[in-house]
Amino acid sequence: xxxxxxVVVILLLASAAYQWAKSRSISLxxxxxxxxxxxSLPAYYGMYVALWCALPALALLGLWHLLGDRVVLQLxxxxxxxxxxxxxxxxxxxxxxxxxxxxxxxxxxxTARPEVVMAAHHWQTLSGQSNLAGGLLALxxxxxxxxxxxxxxxxxxxxxxxxxxAAEWALLACSGVAVLTTIGIVxxxxxxxxxxFHFVSPIDFLFGTTWSPQMAMRxxxxxxxxxxxAVPLFTGTLLIASIALVVSVPIGLFSAIFLAxxxxxxxxxxxxxxxxxxxxxxxxxxxxxxxxxxxxxLRTVGESFGLTVASESALSAGLVMGVMIIPFVSSLADDMxxxxxxxxxxxxxxxxxxxxxxxxxxxxxxALPGIVGGVLLAASRAIGETMIVVMAAGxxxxxxxxxxxxxxxxxxxxxxxxxxxxxxxSPKTLAAFALGLVLFLATLGLNIVAxxxxxxxREQYD
Amino acid sequence: MxxxxxxxxxxxxxxxxxxxxxxxxxxxxxxxKTVGQVTVEAPVITARHVNVHYSEKHAIKDVSxxxxxxxxxxFIGPSGCGKSTFLRCINRMNDTIPNAKVSGSIQLDGIxxxxxxxxxxxxxxxxxxxxxxxxxxxxxxYENVAYGxxxxxxxGNRADLDEIVQTSLRKAGLWEEVKDRxxxxxxxxxxxxxxxxxxxxxxxxxxxxxxxDEPCSALDPIATAKVEDLIDELRENYAIVIVTHSMQQAxxxxxxxxxxxxxxxxxxxxxxxxxxxxxxxxTEDYITGRFG
Ligand SMILES: Nc1ncnc2c1ncn2[C@@H]1O[C@H](COP(=O)(O)OP(=O)(O)OP(=O)(O)O)[C@@H](O)[C@H]1O
Ligand SMILES: [Mg+2]
Numbered sequence: 013x014x015x016x017x018x019v020v021v022i023l024l025l026a027s028a029a030y031q032w033a034k035s036r037s038i039s040l041x042x043x044x045x046x047x048x049x050x051x052s053l054p055a056y057y058g059m060y061v062a063l064w065c066a067l068p069a070l071a072l073l074g075l076w077h078l079l080g081d082r083v084v085l086q087l088x089x090x091x092x093x094x095x096x097x098x099x100x101x102x103x104x105x106x107x108x109x110x111x112x113x114x115x116x117x118x119x120x121x122x123t124a125r126p127e128v129v130m131a132a133h134h135w136q137t138l139s140g141q142s143n144l145a146g147g148l149l150a151l152x153x154x155x156x157x158x159x160x161x162x163x164x165x166x167x168x169x170x171x172x173x174x175x176x177x178a179a180e181w182a183l184l185a186c187s188g189v190a191v192l193t194t195i196g197i198v199x200x201x202x203x204x205x206x207x208x209f210h211f212v213s214p215i216d217f218l219f220g221t222t223w224s225p226q227m228a229m230r231x232x233x234x235x236x237x238x239x240x241x242a243v244p245l246f247t248g249t250l251l252i253a254s255i256a257l258v259v260s261v262p263i264g265l266f267s268a269i270f271l272a273x274x275x276x277x278x279x280x281x282x283x284x285x286x287x288x289x290x291x292x293x294x295x296x297x298x299x300x301x302x303x304x305x306x307x308x309x310l311r312t313v314g315e316s317f318g319l320t321v322a323s324e325s326a327l328s329a330g331l332v333m334g335v336m337i338i339p340f341v342s343s344l345a346d347d348m349x350x351x352x353x354x355x356x357x358x359x360x361x362x363x364x365x366x367x368x369x370x371x372x373x374x375x376x377x378x379a380l381p382g383i384v385g386g387v388l389l390a391a392s393r394a395i396g397e398t399m400i401v402v403m404a405a406g407x408x409x410x411x412x413x414x415x416x417x418x419x420x421x422x423x424x425x426x427x428x429x430x431x432x433x434x435x436x437x438s439p440k441t442l443a444a445f446a447l448g449l450v451l452f453l454a455t456l457g458l459n460i461v462a463x464x465x466x467x468x469x470r471e472q473y474d
Numbered sequence: 475m476x477x478x479x480x481x482x483x484x485x486x487x488x489x490x491x492x493x494x495x496x497x498x499x500x501x502x503x504x505x506x507k508t509v510g511q512v513t514v515e516a517p518v519i520t521a522r523h524v525n526v527h528y529s530e531k532h533a534i535k536d537v538s539x540x541x542x543x544x545x546x547x548x549f550i551g552p553s554g555c556g557k558s559t560f561l562r563c564i565n566r567m568n569d570t571i572p573n574a575k576v577s578g579s580i581q582l583d584g585i586x587x588x589x590x591x592x593x594x595x596x597x598x599x600x601x602x603x604x605x606x607x608x609x610x611x612x613x614x615x616y617e618n619v620a621y622g623x624x625x626x627x628x629x630g631n632r633a634d635l636d637e638i639v640q641t642s643l644r645k646a647g648l649w650e651e652v653k654d655r656x657x658x659x660x661x662x663x664x665x666x667x668x669x670x671x672x673x674x675x676x677x678x679x680x681x682x683x684x685x686x687d688e689p690c691s692a693l694d695p696i697a698t699a700k701v702e703d704l705i706d707e708l709r710e711n712y713a714i715v716i717v718t719h720s721m722q723q724a725x726x727x728x729x730x731x732x733x734x735x736x737x738x739x740x741x742x743x744x745x746x747x748x749x750x751x752x753x754x755x756x757t758e759d760y761i762t763g764r765f766g
Pocket of ligand 2: 557558
């Protein structure tokens with residue numbers, strides 16, 4: 013029996029149980045008029061029973077599959093000739109793979125060794141039996157537990173509370189997934205980063221000023237010594253992100269003010285979505301635009317002023333990135349500005365404040381937490397952006413504050429370090445994880461600061 | 475009075491016999507259906523034939539009334555009758571409502587405030603307003619009061635500003651409660667304190683008229699009593715127009731009372747007379763609780 017069939021049948025059973033329990037709860041109190049005597053609405057009794065019907069059975073099915081495969085494997089191996097059972101671990105693994113391939117049909121039976129074919133047959137029969145048994149057991153459990161639950165229905169059964177606490181657990185589980193994922197990512201990055209710091213000392217990494225992450229294959233190779241000083245990457249990231257913020261914060265904020273306070277309704281309904289489209293353009297397209305249009309343009313303009321501008325420069329990447337993150341600032345700021353209560357504006361107007369005075373002195377301070385939030389969101393977006401920088405700012409790790417030169421950023425280096433074939437025990441690859449850790453800590457710090465700022469103003473102005 | 479203006483007046487008002495000489499003072503004839511004395515000697519505000527439309531809705535119908543100096547006038551009437559609307563005409567706050575249209579004339583010290591040459595900033599500096607819900611700015615107590623003087627450039631230096639803030643807070647009866655925490659946010663005060671802060675904020679720009687739209691409706695009886703005492707004191711220096719739903723409050727704080735009904739100004743008179751001896755049937759019904 014296929015397990016997806018079993019799942020479908022269990023779900024059908026559960027919906028049948030729902031109807032049954034619902035009508036039973038109604039009939040218990042003598043029809044719809046008596047529903048007031050039930051503790052909960054009939055639908056809650058239905059859901060209560062349906063949950064009892066489906067959840068244990070599904071849990072059992074899942075568990076069966078998890079454990080069943082291992083048991084089958086052990087049984088198959090036990091049946092094989094003794095020579096195979098005493099194989100060293102790596103060869104045993106290969107053998108197992110052979111068997112798996114035969115079972116799945118990836119390797120035709122004729123070409124496989126007879127023992128393997130035997131084992132494969134054995135495997136198939138066993139797992140067929142196991143599936144059947146598991147499926148039947150699950151169905152039995154569904155029917156049994158479901159009918160027990162139906163029989164437990166009494167007018168004073170607190171079905172609503174039970175169902176609601178089940179829902180609560182489900183919600184908890186969902187948020188648990190998010191939290192666990194984060195923890196998992198942090199732990200794995202941390203693990204690899206610590207591994208990296210066995211090769212390169214954290215001091216060299218954090219304060220070194222040369223970045224050339226190649227490792228020699230052989231000792232006599234040219235340029236055999238790698239340098240893992242990440243300072244050029246940090247400064248590059250900072251340089252580009254600050255250029256982007258210098259562009260996006262004023263433009264985003266001012267356009268939000270215009271949209272929220274000055275624009276006629278018609279203008280607003282057209283302009284706001286248009287602005288938000290900017291966030292929807294793929295970053296590759298921005299990168300393309302930066303490399304093909306903005307870079308050369310800056311170069312020509314720079315030359316006419318007697319400046320040397322590299323065709324791949326921090327400036328062009330930063331400018332284009334700034335345009336990209338305008339909507340992050342403007343959208344949030346606009347929401348916050350429109351959320352400032354009219355009564356505050358009225359208060360200022362009634363004192364004789366002009367519109368611009370009202371906006372500057374009353375509306376913006378009240379909207380500040382949201383605006384700060386938007387700016388920090390834009391900042392973390394700018395720090396994390398990779399594509400535009402790869403295409404428009406180059407890959408050379410220059411330690412410079414000159415926006416006309418090529419620089420590179422942390423994320424770009426992570427990407428290049430991990431592209432292509434890489435071994436996971438060379439510092440070159442592991443450096444990516446160390447960089448990732450630094451990036452993570454930086455954005456975490458940014459978020460904490462953002463929360464602090466927002467909370468401070470909330471307390472003060474709510 | 476034009477034919478249309480005649481039609482604005484409610485049928486009930488037409489049944490009442492009134493005496494032309496009642497609502498005119500020597501030298502001025504006011505053409506109105508309102509019962510009682512709409513004019514006063516040397517008024518600070520003179521409203522004549524004011525109409526307000528919100529799109530289709532005719533919210534104020536041909537209202538004429540004077541506001542006297544150094545006295546309190548109360549606007550009463552059932553909900554939705556246009557009290558707030560008329561109040562907001564006096565400092566042109568209706569300008570901020572896109573679909574509101576005001577016609578007629580309102581004069582402040584003899585100058586039409588709806589005239590093109592009237593600067594709205596100066597007008598609002600002369601006609602302050604306190605709202606139903608306290609709305610202190612998200613700033614410190616000090617800055618809340620200092621805000622008006624700042625934007626109008628009333629204080630030459632910090633000492634002047636401190637002086638203005640202190641006197642305003644004193645006049646508003648809040649100084650003793652907040653003098654040690656002027657740097658705390660105004661939003662951290664209690665509701666009644668916030669409302670008195672808003673009054674202090676309004677008097678800091680030294681207006682001639684203060685408009686108050688149900689200033690005590692969000693306050694408890696004790697805070698209300700404080701604000702009422704305050705209004706009584708402020709009367710020495712300012713003309714005050716107060717909208718209220720509380721008859722007792724109107725009786726306690728005002729010298730004149732105006733009764734609005736569905737956009738019409740039905741009756742105006744000395745407060746005592748309105749509450750003891752209303753001349754219009756609608757006023758009487760409202761006062762005695764048979765309406766609203
Ligand atoms: N912005 C607006 N747009 C359209 N109609 C409005 C607007 N403001 C008020 N009105 C209408 O104008 C009429 C008068 O409203 P107003 O707020 O002046 O009444 P009010 O006497 O102050 O009532 P309340 O005592 O409940 O505050 C009401 O019928 C109201 O529905
Ligand atoms: Mg009102």
